[in-house]
Amino acid sequence: MGRRVLWLVAILLLLPMTSSANSETRMTVDGIAWFDCDDSWAAIFDSQGAEVANGSEFTASLGAGNHTFFIENDSRCQSVIPLTSDLPNLRPAPSAAFDAVNVTACEQPLLNPNCQATYISGDLIDDDSDIFAIEVDENQIVNLELLAASSAIDIDLHFQNSNEEFALDSSISLPLNTSIDLTYRVIVPAEESGRIVVTVHSPNPSAIWAVNVEKYSTQETIYVSDLENISGIGSASFAVSSGDDQSLIVTDSVSLDGSEIDFKYRYVFTSTSTSEWVNGSKGDRISGIADINHIEFKWDCNCEWLATMERQTHYDANWGMDAPGFKPLSATSNNSSYPLIVMDGHSEEGELTLHMGDYQDILRVETTGWNESVHLVDVIVEGDIYDIQVTIWNMDQESWDILDEMTATYSMDRITLSLDVGLGTHFIRIQHVNGSDSINSNGDSIEWKIRVTTAVLDEGDEPWFPPTDAVKDAADVFYWLIGLVLIIPFIIFYINIRKTRAFAEEFARKKNRLQWLTTKLDDGSYSPSDLSRALRSVSTLDWEEALEVWGQxxxxxxxxxxxxxxxxxxxxxxxxxxxxxxxxxxxxxxxxxxxxxxxxxxxxxxxxxxxxxxxxxxxxxxxxxxxxxxxxxxxxxxxxxxxxxxxxxxxxxxxxxxxxxxxxxxxxxxxxxxxxx
CATH class of the missing domain: 2.60.40.690 (Alpha-macroglobulin, receptor-binding domain)
Structure with a gap:
């Protein structure tokens, strides 16, 4: 009696301090509760606060109602709490009606790590077995975990559709009661719609048990944003984005028990176009390719698993992409995808990504100056370059022919070469000495560092000024204006000549024009301009004709x-x-x-x-x-x-x-x- 009082006093003292973390109140049904603790203890109180039971290992008969369960250390105890009404003890026929337990379908753990499991408990007192059913649809997976069993227990699973029943290979069988430190679970994928029937039985007629049931969907494609935290259950589809200048290394792929698991992947181009599935395992590198939406992964495991990946970018010269492998087709081609190397002696880095088919990189340099100028381009390449050769191309800026080139290979811990080039755009090629034969899906990347400097050898011809479009437009207008200014006087002169010639011819039709002037003086119609105009006009006539015009x-x-x-x-x-x-x-x-x-x-x-x-x-x-x-x-x-x-x-x-x-x-x-x- 004294020991019980001490237990009660201890509980009453500790309960206010630990109730939020280690106690909970549940609505129980009529049944048996069982607790088993290792280096810890538990207690049960009824709705009035009266102690029902306490200790490190005990069973207690509970009636329907609210009960509070206090556990000193959750991680050191296992328990069965009667929350489920009596279960049937006969497995139904496939076509028979049978009430299934309510299990909510959850999203994958990566999307919803807090899936609400369904707690199911029972006892085999006066029963041979307890049976319950879980409804499933195609592309769903059921996670059944045995939480606790007071003695030896067997759990068998069957799948039933409307016509047939199949025994599933997944099962749990324990010769003794469950252990606090171990996990007992089976994961069952559903290949078609139906129900999974669970049968619990034991050689011990007083066995008490409890399970958690979770149901997940594997139909939706899950888009991964955190490559260091990928998790799932079953073979759901996971989409990982990747550019054609990137690759993914699967750094870890294990189940919850630490076993390595394999996976498969494929490239998704559109919603209706994909590549074939390719098998992969931990440590594999998956190379990105052009024009894909994403890479789809599936883990080959009816288990709960964890995976991590590392994304590597294979960019050249800080250009945000891999350098092209071939020079542009013509001088008018868009060369913006070619990394531009500023020739000031600073260092740029890149790589030949052999496992992605990248065995040569084409870099761009541009010289500036006057027409006919000559520039010395000096190149130094360092790094892991034993199998690399470097070439400088001097390009004709109109025909795009290679006017001259210089090639060099590894010597004295570096590659050095130089070439005289003209004004404009030219190229540097960094290539594996074996060309396309060096491509290897398992090959390592060859990293290089390049430094380029330039010097002007001949300044060329200085232009008056580089004409802009605005200047050209203004010049066109100016030329038209000047043309008009120059031609208008000629037109006026020509018109005057025509008028003068016409007047002269008209003037010449009548002879003795001096007498005509006298007549105009007589009748008062003379104007001083008459004689002035006549002098100019007659001078255009032949000499003898002009003399006849004036008279004797x-x-x-x-x-x-x-x-x-x-x-x-x-x-x-x-x-x-x-x-x-x-x-x-x-x-x-x-x-x-x-x-x-x-x-x-x-x-x-x-x-x-x-x-x-x-x-x-x-x-x-x-x-x-x-x-x-x-x-x-x-x-x-x-x-x-x-x-x-x-x-x-x-x-x-x-x-x-x-x-x-x-x-x-x-x-x-x-x-x-x-x-x-």
Whole structure:
């Protein structure tokens, strides 16, 4: 009696401190509870707080109702608590109705590590066996774990569909009661819909037992984000992403008991296109390939398992991808996938991934400068390079032909080579000496480090400036504007010539145009522009035709080198009594230079030139004609101011470098009455 009081006092003292961690209240059914502890103890209290039982090993008969179970150390005790009503003791026929226990289907442990198991308990007192059923669908798997048994026990499993029953190989058989430190479980995959019938029996008619039942789906594909924590139960599909420049190494693949397990994998291109399954095991490397959605894994184990993987990237020169193995097809091809090596002497790393078919890497270098410049490209490659050769290609920037190349292999702990190249894009090839024969699915990667420097050997031709598209567009507009500016005066000139020629032809249709001018003066329709325009127009006609247009000349002087004609115009054409004259000149077979006309009065005061049309340099009684070209027709209106009644005209100048002068033999008189023959 005293010992029981001490136990009760100890429980009452410890209960407030440990109730949250080591005690729970459960609704029990009528049945037998069993506890077995090693270096620990347990106690049971009814709904009123009265102790039902306590100790390190005991059985207790419990009625239906709430009971509180206190366990000092969960890990050192095993127990059976009566939570399940009496179970049938006869296995049903496949087609017979039979109430199944309620087991919720859970997602894979990787998605839901806290699957709620169904607790089932029973005793074989007055029974040969206890039987219960678990409904399953295709692509589900059942995990049945024996939690505790008070004596020897056997658990058999059968699968039933609507027509047939099959005995399953999975079973549990113990000659003695369960051990606290051991785990007893069977995992049963369902290949079709139906039910799994569980039969529990024992040679001991007072055996007490308890199991946990979990049911998982293996149908969904699970996408893995944490490669260091992959877990599952059964052969569910796991999807792992991988690029074509990456590989996966399976670093661990074991069941919960530590046994290594194999797996299989395949490449998934689309939802309807996959590769064949390939078997794998711990330590295998799975290489990524181009244009896949993911790699699908399945573990060949009807067990709960754990796996880890390591992702390796096989990038070259910090380019985020593996360098291509062949140079671009043409100068216009997109070469952005080729790693660009800046030629400043810094180190870039890469590898030839032989197990992925990568036996050569093509790197890109670009030289800048003026046209026709020459650059020295110096390359140093170091690392695990005993079986590597390096080549520099000098590319023609238009035809994309290889103009020159330099190749070197391992020597004195490195590979060194250099080549003179032109302006533009060129390539460096790092290749295994055995070429494509070096590819090996189990081969190791060959790592390399490269340093590239450059120097300008010839600066080339300096351009005025590198034209931009904006400058080119502006130049096109400028050229059009300049073209218009240059052609418009020509068009205007051509139009004026056409008009002048047309006027001259019209003017020439009627002869004696001087009389026509007199008539216009008489009727008051004369305009000063009439004569000016006539002078310009008539000069475009032939000489004899032009003379006929003006009418009978007053004086004509025809001698070697010059033909000169003079007409006296109507005095009303001038102001203040001045004497207007019309003079026509045509050099013949020579050119007059530094030519001048001089007007002299044979009697009376001298003449002064007051007006000349077209505008010519004049001084006193002289007009300076400058140069008169061969066969040129020149018509000049001259107004003379003075009181004399006659005038002699002198023409002087240089002909073929010699001075020459011409003077009409007849004097020109102002009035007809005073004229001479």
């Amino acid at each position: 000349e007053d004086v004509r002087h025809f001698t070697t080198g010059i033909d000169l004609a003079v007409w006296t115009l109507d005095g009303r054409l001038s102001d203040d009594g001045e004497w207007p004259l019309l003079i026509g000149l045509r050099p013949q077979d020579c050119e007059w230079s530094v030519a001048a006309l001089k007007f002299e009065s044979p009697e009376g005061e001298s003449w002064t030139v007051s007006k000349v049309e077209p505008k010519l340099l004049k001084r006193s009684h002289e007009i300076f004609l400058d140069t008169i070209h061969d066969n040129t027709r020149v018509f000049i209106r001259v107004d003379l101011r003075g009181n004399a009644e006659s005038v002699d005209i002198h023409l002087s100048g240089m002909v073929n470098g010699e001075p020459m002068a011409a003077k009409p033999a007849n004097t020109i008189y102002r009035t007809v009455e005073n004229s001479e023959e």
